[in-house]
Amino acid sequence: MLKRLLVLGLLLLVPAALGACTTTTPDGQTIETPNARMAAVELAYGKVLDIVDAERKRGRLTGARAAQAVRLLQAAKAALDTARAAHKAKAGNLVTLLIVAEGAIAAVAAYVQSKETSFLTFAATGGELTGGAPLGFAMKPTEGRLTWTR
Amino acid sequence: MDPVTALNAALAVLALGREIIAIVEKTKAEGRDMTDEELAVVQAGIDLKHNAVVAGLIAGS
Numbered sequence: 001m002l003k004r005l006l007v008l009g010l011l012l013l014v015p016a017a018l019g020a021c022t023t024t025t026p027d028g029q030t031i032e033t034p035n036a037r038m039a040a041v042e043l044a045y046g047k048v049l050d051i052v053d054a055e056r057k058r059g060r061l062t063g064a065r066a067a068q069a070v071r072l073l074q075a076a077k078a079a080l081d082t083a084r085a086a087h088k089a090k091a092g093n094l095v096t097l098l099i100v101a102e103g104a105i106a107a108v109a110a111y112v113q114s115k116e117t118s119f120l121t122f123a124a125t126g127g128e129l130t131g132g133a134p135l136g137f138a139m140k141p142t143e144g145r146l147t148w149t150r
Numbered sequence: 151m152d153p154v155t156a157l158n159a160a161l162a163v164l165a166l167g168r169e170i171i172a173i174v175e176k177t178k179a180e181g182r183d184m185t186d187e188e189l190a191v192v193q194a195g196i197d198l199k200h201n202a203v204v205a206g207l208i209a210g211s
Binding site: 042 | 184200203
């Protein structure tokens, strides 16, 4: 019971504002530096965590779908961690790794808002993500492959 | 987990949450990039939130 309360507390206290901003100047121009790119993907991941939590609270993520959501979140987090390592090392492939992380993040958002249980079925036949995920990019199943649009 | 540890953890999360909101608002208002230190704080918050969301999914399934 105490653990559940703590988890609930964490979810309430860690701000939803994490996913509520983009890295832009006051006049709307996007900042394109490694830190800005990294921060934008971090905040997008914060946003997808909000989406997953909202779907769970609505009772749409239980059983096999919850287990699949956990696996997808862990995959997206691994991609994010890889990008973090490249950012820290000032590696030249940072942008590529951030795009991979974006794809993994978008896949989570698209899956949890679908009604599919199997992610593979969703990836092959699922509909285009139509809303509720203002990530700045979206996952779109196209001819059996997942692509993402900005 | 004993209540004191749980309370301390909740208070730490609250402080971190406030710090992150301040960073996001400040950098946006100033129209500048996050420093490495500010980015590290945001990343710590993301890690914490990831763990909480995954724990919530596992506990509820």
